[in-house]
Amino acid sequence: MKDQQGVIEISADIRSESRDGLYHHTMLILNGSWLRFSCSCEASSYGMLCKHVLKLYNYYQRHRRELLREEENQGITFDGWGEPDE
Numbered sequence: 001m002k003d004q005q006g007v008i009e010i011s012a013d014i015r016s017e018s019r020d021g022l023y024h025h026t027m028l029i030l031n032g033s034w035l036r037f038s039c040s041c042e043a044s045s046y047g048m049l050c051k052h053v054l055k056l057y058n059y060y061q062r063h064r065r066e067l068l069r070e071e072e073n074q075g076i077t078f079d080g081w082g083e084p085d086e
């Protein structure tokens with residue numbers, strides 16, 4: 001995760017729910033007024049907002065403060081999406 005001049009970039013490899021062992025590389029770029037995303041899955045290649053991007057966005061919303069503290073951290077790897085351990 002990077003936070004440079006108000007632009008926040010997060011990326012993660014998100015495990016596919018339908019195919020075992022498959023990960024989608026998902027990226028999200030935000031600043032105050034716009035949001036950009038990309039994902040390696042099929043839905044995203046058709047220009048759709050896919051559930052991986054939504055998951056990453058939800059994760060960002062929930063862990064915003066922690067993520068901002070770890071500016072050194074350039075990427076997050078998720079091993080599935082179980083219950084949030086808060």
Ligand SMILES: [Zn+2]
Binds near residue numbers: 051
């Ligand atoms: Zn996707």
